[in-house]
Amino acid sequence: MSPATWGMLLGGLAGLGLVLAGRRVFVIRRPPLAQRVLPYLRDVPSPGAPTRYADLDADPSRSAIAGVFGPVLRSAADTVERVLGGARSVERRLTRAGLDRTVHEFRIEQVQWGLVGFAIAAAWGLLRALSGQASPLLTLLVCLFAFVVGVLFRDNWLSSQVKSRERRILTEFPTVAELLALSVAAGEGPVAALGRVVQRSGGELSRDLGVVLAAIRTGEPVGAAFDQMAAATGLPLVSRFAQGVAIAVERGTPLADVLHAQAGDVRDAGRRELIELAARREVLMMVPVVFLVLPITILFAFWPGWVGLSLTV
Structure with missing residues (x-):
């Protein structure tokens, strides 16, 4: 092939590449349908508004962590869901608490709380091992118990969030x-x-x-x-x-x-709720009177006489 033919071929390929790149840039820069429609719906949040949970892809380190540990966490969340169940109840409580997440995301949070409890128990076991008082079986049981407590505590905390919001x-x-x-x-x-x-x-x-x-x-x-x-x-x-x-x-x-x-x-x-609460707290208010003020009063009343009798005897 002659140099003119090679030049024409390379020029055509370069022009085609520029056309494809320009077309792709035009498609990317064009706002999507949601962005064009949502500004006219004033009560629906726009796509560019900040959300509570940022996208993991925005942070490369978090994206890498999610890529490595994400499948393990999702598998553990599925296991927790199979063991505990009650997805409908959890979904209803999430709605009542005003939390914008799915049941699966909540199960992942439960696993994370359980892992925090497991880590605390493992640190305690490590300190006992360094002091020479470690029992591997006891440490393992404590770690598993801490994991279960962390999972259940997150569920309890969700109920507390529901009551606080209500x-x-x-x-x-x-x-x-x-x-x-x-x-x-x-x-x-x-x-x-x-x-x-x-x-x-x-x-x-x-x-x-x-x-x-x-x-x-x-x-x-x-x-x-x-x-x-x-x-x-x-x-x-x-x-x-x-x-x-x-x-x-x-x-x-x-x-x-x-x-x-x-x-x-x-x-x-x-x-009515305030009156009922006051009636319940009335009994609790008697506790310091009966167990603290009354014994001190009796002590002040009888102690001088007791000392006088002891000196007389």
């Missing part, structure tokens, strides 16, 4: 319900009032209402969105509130009266 929801509920009632009484529609309250308030209940508002603005009927909220929550008061709003919207009953009544019910329930 207490915060009950604290916020009367104020949010009154704000909704005021907005509706001022002439706004249910969706507009809900948007105003979500925009002006912050908290766990506002976050749940934000999810409801996002579902409504993406085409979900108002009643169905509130019915889903009632099914997801574990609080009877919030469930009755969501069902009451759904029924009021569907049947056209006065929504402001329903919201005022719901807020009053929550306040009454809070007062």
Whole structure:
């Protein structure tokens, strides 16, 4: 082949490569469909917003660790799931706790907590081995027990997270319900009032209402969105509130009266709970009086007489 032919062939290949590279750059730079649509849905987080769990690929070291230990952790999580079970209960508690993760991710967290307990027990066994008091069988049993305790403690902590979040929801509920009632009484529609309250308030209940508002603005009927909220929550008061709003919207009953009544019910329930808590704590308050103050009082009363009798004898 002549040099002109070689030059033409190489030039054609180079031009084809530049065209393919340019086309690929154009495809990469073009924003995806989600980025073009989501800015018009104000209540749905945009893809560029920071998330709670960063992608492991963003950090090469974490990506390498995940690549090495990820299959082992996933296998251990599957084993924990087979042993403990209760995936539906865990999924419901994760929803009630407001945690954005799957059951499998939670099982991986349980394995990690168990490994932390195993490491602490192994360090204790190593210290005993260095002091010459080690028993391999006892150390192994303690390590396994620490692993089980770590796994179960994470499950217990999830229940504590659920209770803490539900207490915060009950604290916020009367104020949010009154704000909704005021907005509706001022002439706004249910969706507009809900948007105003979500925009002006912050908290766990506002976050749940934000999810409801996002579902409504993406085409979900108002009643169905509130019915889903009632099914997801574990609080009877919030469930009755969501069902009451759904029924009021569907049947056209006065929504402001329903919201005022719901807020009053929550306040009454809070007062009853406070009275019951005070009645339970009343017994506990007697413990320092009976076991600390009373013995000291008796001692101060009888000790001088006892000393006087001893000197007389």
